[in-house]
Amino acid sequence: YQRRVRGAGGKLAPGQASNMWPTGTEFELFLYASPDDEFSLSNSSLIHAFAGLKMGEWYDGPEKNGARTYQAHIPATPDLQNNGSLYFHIVAVRDQAEINPLHPDYKYTPVLCVDTTA
16 A cells, blocks of 8 residues: 655655644544545535544543444445445544535635555
8 A cells, every 4th residue: 555645735744643633632533435536525425423532532432442433334326336436534623623615614724635545
C-alpha cells in the first residue's frame, strides 16, 4: 500500500505522526459510504456518527480501550452488484463543527486528507 497525506493546498505533509488537535479536544467522527473515491457530501450517504469523543482519551468507550465498533446493513446497489466500487470516508470534526459548506454556520478550515491506495 502507498499512504499519502495531504494538507491544505494539496501539499504532502511530513511523514511524522501527530494528533490533529490537542489532547482533550472534543470531536465527532462521521462514517460515509460513496461510489466515488473522492469525498463529497452530495455523493455520500451518512452511515453513522460517533459523538462525544475526546482526542487522546485512550481508555474510554464500551471496552475502556478507546475503540468503537458499529455494524450496519448496506444494500448493494445495481452498480455495486456489477463489479462497482464502494468507498468509505471518515470525517473527523471538532465537536459540533459544521461540515456542510452550504450551511450558514460553516467556517472553512484547512483539510487534511489521508488515503490508502493499492
